[in-house]
Amino acid sequence: MLHHSNILVSVIIPSYNSENYIKRAVSSVLGQTYDNLEIIVIRNGGRPLPYLGNSPKIRIIDLDENQGVSSARNRGIQEARGEYIALLDADDYWDKEKLELQMQVIRKYTRADMAPGICFTGRRLYYETDGHIKKGKYVRCEKTVTYHDLLKTNQINCSSVVIRKDLALKHPFPDGEKMHEDYAVWLEILREGEYALGINRPLLFYRVSPGSKSGNKFRSAVMTYNVYRYVGLSVIESLIHMMTYTFYGVKKYI
Numbered sequence: 350m351l352h353h354s355n356i357l358v359s360v361i362i363p364s365y366n367s368e369n370y371i372k373r374a375v376s377s378v379l380g381q382t383y384d385n386l387e388i389i390v391i392r393n394g395g396r397p398l399p400y401l402g403n404s405p406k407i408r409i410i411d412l413d414e415n416q417g418v419s420s421a422r423n424r425g426i427q428e429a430r431g432e433y434i435a436l437l438d439a440d441d442y443w444d445k446e447k448l449e450l451q452m453q454v455i456r457k458y459t460r461a462d463m464a465p466g467i468c469f470t471g472r473r474l475y476y477e478t479d480g481h482i483k484k485g486k487y488v489r490c491e492k493t494v495t496y497h498d499l500l501k502t503n504q505i506n507c508s509s510v511v512i513r514k515d516l517a518l519k520h521p522f523p524d525g526e527k528m529h530e531d532y533a534v535w536l537e538i539l540r541e542g543e544y545a546l547g548i549n550r551p552l553l554f555y556r557v558s559p560g561s562k563s564g565n566k567f568r569s570a571v572m573t574y575n576v577y578r579y580v581g582l583s584v585i586e587s588l589i590h591m592m593t594y595t596f597y598g599v600k601k602y603i
Contacts, residue, residue, distance in 0.1 A: 354383065354385050354452060354456075355385065356385065356431075356432055356433060356452060356456075357385050357386065357387065357430060357431035357432060357433075358383070358385065358386045358387075358431045358432075358433045358434070358435050358448055358452065358511065359386070359387050359389060359425075359426075359429030359430060359431030359433070359434050359435070359514070360378050360386055360387065360388045360389065360434075360435045360436075360437055361389050361391065361422055361425035361426060361429065361434060361435070361436050361437070362374055362375065362378075362388065362389070362390045362391070362425075362437050362438070362439055363391045363393055363418050363421035363422055363425070363438070363439065364390055364391065364392050364393060364395075364398060364421075364439045365392075365393040365394060365395045365415055365418075365421075365439075366395040366396050367439035367440060368396060368397075368398065368399050369440075370439050370440035370556070371390070371398065371399065371401070371439040371440075372399055372401060373442050374437055374438075374439050374440070374441060374442050375388060375390070375401050375402070375407065376442075377442035377443040377444075377445070378437065378443065379402070379404055379406065380445050381443070381445055381446075381447065381448045381449065382445055382446050382448075382449045383448035383449040383452055386406060386431070386435075386448065387406050387407075387408065387429070387430060387431060388404075388406050388407045388408065389408050389410065389425045389428055389429060390407065390408070390409045390410070391410050391412065391421040391422070391424055391425050392409060392410065392411045392412065393412050393415050393416060393417070393418070393420075393421040394412055394413065394414040394415035394416070395415060408428070410424060410425070410428060412424070417524055417525070417526070418522075418530070419521075419522035419523060419524050419525070419530045420522075420524060422436065422522050423521045423522055426514065426517045426518060426521070427518070429514060431514060432513070432514055433452075433455070433511050433512065433513060433514060434511070434512050434513075434514050434517045435448060435451075435510065435511045435512075436507050436508060436510050436512075436531075437508050438507065438508045438556075440556040440558070441508040441553060441554060441555050441556055442553075442554050443508075443552060443553060443554070444550075444551070444552040444553070444554070446552065447470060447509075447552040447553065448511070450470075450548055450550070450552065451468045451470065451511045451548060451552075452511070454468060454546060454548060455468055455511065455546075458546060464513075465543070465544055465545060465546035466512065466513060466516050466538050466539065466541075466543030466544065466545065467505065467510055467511070467512050467516075467535060467538060467539075467543070467544075467545040467546070468510070468511045468512075468545070468546045468547075468548070469490060469504075469505045469506065469509045469510050469511075469545060469546075469547050469548070470490065470509040470547065470548045470549075470550060470551075470552040470553055471487060471488060471489050471490045471509075471547070471548070471549050471550055471551050471552065471553070472487075472488050472506050472508075472509055472551060472552075472553040472554070472555040473485070473486075473487050473488075473551040473553070473554050473555065474486050474487075474488065474555055474557050475554050475555065475556055475557070476556075476557055477556060484554075485557065487551050488504075488506075488555075489549055490504050490505075490547035490548070490549050491504065491547050491549075492546065492547050492549065493544055493545070493546060493547065494539070494544065494545040494546075494547060495539060495544055495545075496536065496539035496540045499532075499535055499536055499539055499545070500536070500577075500590050500593075500594075501590070501593045501594060502593075502594055503529065503532045503535065503573075503594075504547070505531075505532075505535050505545055505547075506553060506555060507531040508553050508555060509552065509553040510531075512538075516538050516543070520534050520537045520538055521534075522534055523579065527571075527572060527575050528572045528573075528575035528576045528579055529569070529572050529573060529576055532573070532576045533576045533579050533580060536576065536580045537580060540580065570591065570595065573591065573594055574587055574588075574591055577590055577591070
């Protein structure tokens with residue numbers, strides 16, 4: 350049953366040469382049990398998009414060249430009409446109840462004057478070879494995450510996030526490929542006293558690619574260190590948190 354609310358959610362999907370995956374991502378959004386949403390696909394240069402259907406919920410914004418995923422997300426957020434922003438990478442996809450469950454808990458905690466700045470979910474890893482999907486480990490999440498919790502490990506996956514638009518506009522994604530840009534944004538938001546609320550269910554299906562940031566562990570570690578420096582930690586503080594982050598990272602995937 351479709352669940353309707355007067356709260357519009359804008360779903361931002363950056364796309365760069367993602368023609369093999371994006372139709373599944375968009376279909377998973379159109380199939381949500383929460384129906385008051387719009388989909389903003391940012392074609393970040395590259396090859397043309399496949400036909401995504403004629404739903405009036407879909408808007409496509411073409412950028413002339415690849416400006417990076419941060420610029421694409423920021424452009425989508427600027428164009429969004431919704432009070433809340435949901436982020437989805439083109440090669441990931443959602444369980445059909447994801448947005449409904451997130452908006453339910455957001456409304457519940459907002460009525461109790463405890464509105465979260467960020468709402469996120471657990472995720473199921475998946476691997477795809479020659480069109481065949483193999484589901485992997487379920488990565489759980491905590492119910493609440495504070496700034497100090499997040500310094501230890503980033504359990505907030507970008508494709509699982511629903512965030513207030515005012516916070517997304519205040520904290521745009523930084524440019525560049527030298528750090529985890531989403532992790533930097535979450536830390537900036539939670540440092541202001543906001544908190545993140547987690548739903549410990551596998552509502553996101555997250556594609557693991559050998560060439561991705563998460564697939565290259567050494568590169569990922571360097572990028573994590575750069576995040577700590579970006580948000581203002583000293584060299585010593587960053588190195589200390591790197592040791593803790595590495596411990597939790599190993600623990601998470603065993």
